Amino acid sequence: MKTQDMNRDWIATARTLSQALPYLQRYSGATVVIKLGGHAMGSDEAMESFASDVVLMRQVGVNPVVVHGGGPMINDMLARLDIQSQFLNGKRVTDAATMNVVEMVLSGVVNKRIVQAINRAGGRAVGLSGKDANLMICDQTDPDLGLVGTPSQMDPSILRTLFEKSMIPVIAPLGAGRDGETFNINGDTAAGAIAGALKADRLLLLTDVPGVKNAAGEVVTDITADQIRALTEEGVIAGGMIPKTETALDAIASGVRAVVILDGRAPNACLLELFTNHGAGSIIRPR
Numbered sequence: 001m002k003t004q005d006m007n008r009d010w011i012a013t014a015r016t017l018s019q020a021l022p023y024l025q026r027y028s029g030a031t032v033v034i035k036l037g038g039h040a041m042g043s044d045e046a047m048e049s050f051a052s053d054v055v056l057m058r059q060v061g062v063n064p065v066v067v068h069g070g071g072p073m074i075n076d077m078l079a080r081l082d083i084q085s086q087f088l089n090g091k092r093v094t095d096a097a098t099m100n101v102v103e104m105v106l107s108g109v110v111n112k113r114i115v116q117a118i119n120r121a122g123g124r125a126v127g128l129s130g131k132d133a134n135l136m137i138c139d140q141t142d143p144d145l146g147l148v149g150t151p152s153q154m155d156p157s158i159l160r161t162l163f164e165k166s167m168i169p170v171i172a173p174l175g176a177g178r179d180g181e182t183f184n185i186n187g188d189t190a191a192g193a194i195a196g197a198l199k200a201d202r203l204l205l206l207t208d209v210p211g212v213k214n215a216a217g218e219v220v221t222d223i224t225a226d227q228i229r230a231l232t233e234e235g236v237i238a239g240g241m242i243p244k245t246e247t248a249l250d251a252i253a254s255g256v257r258a259v260v261i262l263d264g265r266a267p268n269a270c271l272l273e274l275f276t277n278h279g280a281g282s283i284i285r286p287r
């Protein structure tokens with residue numbers, strides 16, 4: 001390539017960068033908690049794209065925290081081991097045998113797959129669960145659900161230590177009980193509790209739909225608490241969307257600056273949400 005052409009390419013790149021700069025600067029130093037659901041993980045390509053987005057966020061000065069689910073992977077392993085799964089209001093009834101499988105799959109397989117993908121993309125990810133450094137101490141949610149926990153005492157100091165070293169925490173949604181139990185936490189609930197404890201700038205809930213839909217099936221891009229309550233009463237918000245919108249409202253009440261529910265399978269979903277004017281998905285913010 002001629003020097004003149006190279007210079008022209010460089011100037012075009014600099015122009016593009018200067019347009020992106022205000023967005024990149026807006027989030028420099030910000031804390032962004034990203035919940036990656038089991039359904040949003042998909043293929044190896046989707047995982048690679050997610051990992052490189054998280055690394056880019058870190059490179060421009062964001063403190064990303066990944067909290068993951070893995071419900072479908074737990075279901076597969078339980079079926080292989082011939083253990084029956086039962087659900088109550090979208091939450092897995094978790095007996096001791098199920099809890100062992102949940103911990104093995106989430107902390108062992110799913111967590112390390114994400115850690116490895118981020119490290120291969122050039123980041124330094126560290127895998128944890130809510131048990132590590134007392135990040136999430138839980139109480140039992142409901143005796144009918146067995147070992148399902150609700151985070152009741154948070155210590156996010158380990159996450160701040162990792163931010164100082166530019167490391168990326170990847171957290172499996174498990175917590176310790178006060179009497180030595182291990183609790184299974186819904187992934188959305190865990191992400192909300194961590195975002196709340198960090199007073200995060202953004203909580204991104206990645207799922208397999210483009211956002212929260214109204215009765216006409218359209219995505220509501222800027223959704224209020226009242227709209228969420230009305231759509232839930234009408235039964236339009238149902239199933240797995242209920243814990244997400246509940247988490248969003250709880251997170252806002254605990255001081256998170258905005259929550260976005262978006263399609264994690266879309267290429268560069270997190271970057272488009274943070275670094276473009278139009279964003280992505282449905283945003284919920286304090287009013």
Ligand SMILES: Nc1ncnc2c1ncn2[C@@H]1O[C@H](COP(=O)(O)OP(=O)(O)O)[C@@H](O)[C@H]1O
Pocket residue numbers: 037038039040069071206207208209211212213214236237238239240241242
């Ligand atoms: N109003 C709604 N808008 C969008 N999705 C909804 C709505 N009500 C229910 N859903 C369902 O919620 C699902 C997302 O929840 P879930 O399957 O638990 O996600 P994940 O596994 O990503 O955490 C969507 O796939 C959709 O079928």
Ligand SMILES: CC(=O)N[C@@H](CCC(=O)OP(=O)(O)O)C(=O)O
Pocket residue numbers: 036037038039068069070071072074090091092102148149173184185186187188
């Ligand atoms: C208590 C509870 O429901 N725990 C979930 C934890 C995993 C999860 O939340 O996975 P997704 O985000 O992929 O749905 C479970 O056992 O399936």
